[in-house]
Amino acid sequence: MQSLTQALRRNAASGEPIMSPVQAFNENGVHFRKGQLSMIVAGPGSGKSYLIQAILHHGDRGRAVNSCLYFSADTGPDVIYKRAACLATGYTSSAVEDMMANHNTESIDQAIHQTESHITWNFTPNPSEQYVIDELKAYEGTYGHFPEVIVMDNLKDLYIEGMEADEFRSLEEACIFLKNLAKLTGSAVLALHHAGGAFEDGTAIIPLSGVRGKVSKTPAVILTLARSGSDMKASVVKNRNGRADQSGKWWLPIHADLERGKFEG
Incomplete structure (x- = not known):
């Protein structure tokens, strides 16, 4: 047993926001916080993974970044590499593909190493709960935290x-596992998830009820993303620490240039 003040001191970093270069999030109190589970929901191909990779890559606009273990069970290393190259260099994805095809990636490799070494990747498909725990133990053994x-x-x-x-x-059990993982490790846990039903195409604003499997009770924050061309709308449908609107009608605009990996809002 422990008092509330003892618990607060022991978990001093809990609730601390992670770094984000998206000013629209920072200015409106929309944060992914340590010790909590957050969820980002969108249709396939809408840019949710790319957005999160960009946030982790840039952090506080290059001044500070957060260490990360990224389980990319859905996307392979070739796609992630191209995105990392665009984020690190500003090149278009077409230019990166040409350099890869010509085996001329030395400068890209160096840029990625210099700007994204704080992110560790795991591409195992369908990792189990025990596998995730074992990987985190290995991470802690390697880095000391x-x-x-x-x-x-x-x-x-x-x-x-x-x-x-x-x-x-x-899906419900997966959310509970990730929420407990956030509490036990003190890490900000981000789960990327699909929209359901009529919202799967990713173009219409997605309300809280549009989350696939309706697993909305466990996360502290849920953002839903809708995109048409370069216009992305990030709806804050759940936010225990601030403003939210379950209908999805309160959204923050983000300019999403997927060709160069630029997300500005």
């Missing part, structure tokens, strides 16, 4: 033993 941020991309790819036939319960 847990990562400040843990990303699970996507939620549906986290394997929950015994729940194979029940998607809703599997």
